[in-house]
Amino acid sequence: xxxxxxxxxxxxxxxxVVSIEPLTAGVSKVLLAPQEPVGYQAGQxxxxxxxxxxxxxxxxxxxxxxxxxxxQIGGNVTxxxxxxxxxxxxxxxxxxxxxxxxxGLGDAFLRQDSSRPVILLxxxxxxxxxxxxxxxxxxxxxxxxxxxxxxLRDESGLYYQDLLAGWQSDSFxxxxxxxxPKQAWAGPTGLVHEAVLAHVNTAGASLADFDIYIxxxxxxxxxxxxxxxxxxxxxAHMYADAFAWLK
Ligand SMILES: Cc1cc2nc3c(=O)[nH]c(=O)nc-3n(C[C@H](O)[C@H](O)[C@H](O)COP(=O)(O)OP(=O)(O)OC[C@H]3O[C@@H](n4cnc5c(N)ncnc54)[C@H](O)[C@@H]3O)c2cc1C
Numbered sequence: 001x002x003x004x005x006x007x008x009x010x011x012x013x014x015x016x017v018v019s020i021e022p023l024t025a026g027v028s029k030v031l032l033a034p035q036e037p038v039g040y041q042a043g044q045x046x047x048x049x050x051x052x053x054x055x056x057x058x059x060x061x062x063x064x065x066x067x068x069x070x071x072q073i074g075g076n077v078t079x080x081x082x083x084x085x086x087x088x089x090x091x092x093x094x095x096x097x098x099x100x101x102x103x104g105l106g107d108a109f110l111r112q113d114s115s116r117p118v119i120l121l122x123x124x125x126x127x128x129x130x131x132x133x134x135x136x137x138x139x140x141x142x143x144x145x146x147x148x149x150x151x152l153r154d155e156s157g158l159y160y161q162d163l164l165a166g167w168q169s170d171s172f173x174x175x176x177x178x179x180x181p182k183q184a185w186a187g188p189t190g191l192v193h194e195a196v197l198a199h200v201n202t203a204g205a206s207l208a209d210f211d212i213y214i215x216x217x218x219x220x221x222x223x224x225x226x227x228x229x230x231x232x233x234x235x236a237h238m239y240a241d242a243f244a245w246l247k
Contacts (some may be wrong), residue, residue, distance in 0.1 A: 002012075010105050011038045012049075014098035017089050018068060023159040027074030027125055030089055035098055041109035042136030043129055043213060044073075045241060048085050049100040056085045057105065057241075059215060061128040063135035069103070071087055072128040078213055083171070108213065108239040109165070116211045116237065117145035121191055121224060122133075123216020124152060131190050133213055134167070143171060147199070151177045151192020155185070175199065192216075193224040207233035214240040222246050 002057045006032040031219045040046070042063050043045065047055040062070040073082045073089075092244040110133045115216060120130035127150055137146055152158060166172045188195040200207055207228055214224050221242035231236060 004224070005193040009039065010102050011036070012102040013038055015069070015101045016096075016098050017093035020090055020093055024074070024155070024157055027072055027159065028086055030071040030073055030086075031197070032069040032071065032099075032101065034068075034069065034101070038069075038106040042132045043239070044104055044106045044132075046131075047086065049102070049107060050059040050088050051085065055102065056081065057093075059126070059129035059132065060103070060214075061131050063139065067156075070128075072125055072131075074125055080150060082141035095146070096106060100201075103197075108215075108241045108243075110213070111211060111239075112136075112140055114160060114211050114237075115144060116171050116209060117149070118144060119196060119207075119210045119212045120148040121193065121214045122148070122150045122214065123220040124157060126215030126217075126220075129215035130213060134172075138167065138172070141156065143169050147173045147175065147196075149175045149177060149199075151179065151191050151195070151232075153179045154182050156182075161202045162247055178186065191220075191223075193220070193227055197227065200231075207231050210237065212238045214238065218242050218245060 004223055006154050013034050015034045017030040018033050021029050023029050045057045045059045047057050058071045058073055060069055061072050062127040073086055090098060120133060122130040134146065134148055137144055141155055168174055175188065177192040178185050179190060182191060212228065212233060214221055221240050228238065
């Protein structure tokens with residue numbers, strides 16, 4: 001993939017692969033220890049260099065204060081996008097050799113100069129992106145109202161459920177939306193952005209009042225952008241790195 005968002009503050013550094021653990025059957029958690037100082041903002045991404053010409057972007061799941069960089073890699077992508085990157089990371093982990101990463105990319109990072117309520121919208125492993133932002137909001141703006149919507153195909157994609165349950169509060173709501181649950185499911189079903197629209201309507205609120213951060217498969221981000229703009233969202237307050245690819 002080509003890097004679309006240039007960022008002069010990004011740094012390309014070697015990083016040791018500390019661990020690779022399954023979060024679900026299809027998604028792995030990867031912890032990286034950069035061997036040189038790096039900075040990033042909540043909601044930015046890094047690129048793993050598979051070769052000089054093959055760099056794969058992954059959202060940084062950790063918040064900037066974390067010692068290690070967390071990635072969540074997997075999902076229902078068909079082009080070996082994730083599996084090739086994971087194989088590369090595994091090989092270097094097993095050999096104790098560092099991988100090369102470019103850290104601090106993207107302009108869909110959390111705007112902490114805003115006090116508007118926040119909608120975090122994730123499809124599948126887009127959760128990694130909103131997880132970073134959610135951690136930063138809890139640390140830096142704990143009173144700011146946040147609604148985190150996570151859409152998955154079915155229950156098999158769920159992880160971090162206990163942690164998210166512990167975050168529920170008057171100012172922090174988590175809603176999980178399953179597209180086609182395999183078992184009885186008390187929560188909303190269908191496409192995640194449609195659940196957001198229904199939720200906002202029911203609450204008598206307007207999307208125009210929110211900062212909206214979005215990550216997931218490209219077709220989802222395109223559908224969300226169009227549907228949310230039609231429903232009154234403000235384009236300048238909508239953030240997604242995929243917008244750069246979608247145009
Ligand atoms: C900058 C950048 C960062 C990336 N970061 C990561 C990363 O951290 N980890 C990673 O594995 N990959 C990453 N990718 C690759 C890719 O974007 C993800 O693999 C992809 O988002 C994974 O989606 P999924 O298969 O998990 O979602 P799916 O299982 O396909 O979908 C999850 C939910 O999204 C919604 N949805 C899906 N399709 C549509 C649609 N057409 N219309 C409306 N709603 C829809 C539904 O609610 C669905 O249940 C990144 C790509 C880029 C460019």
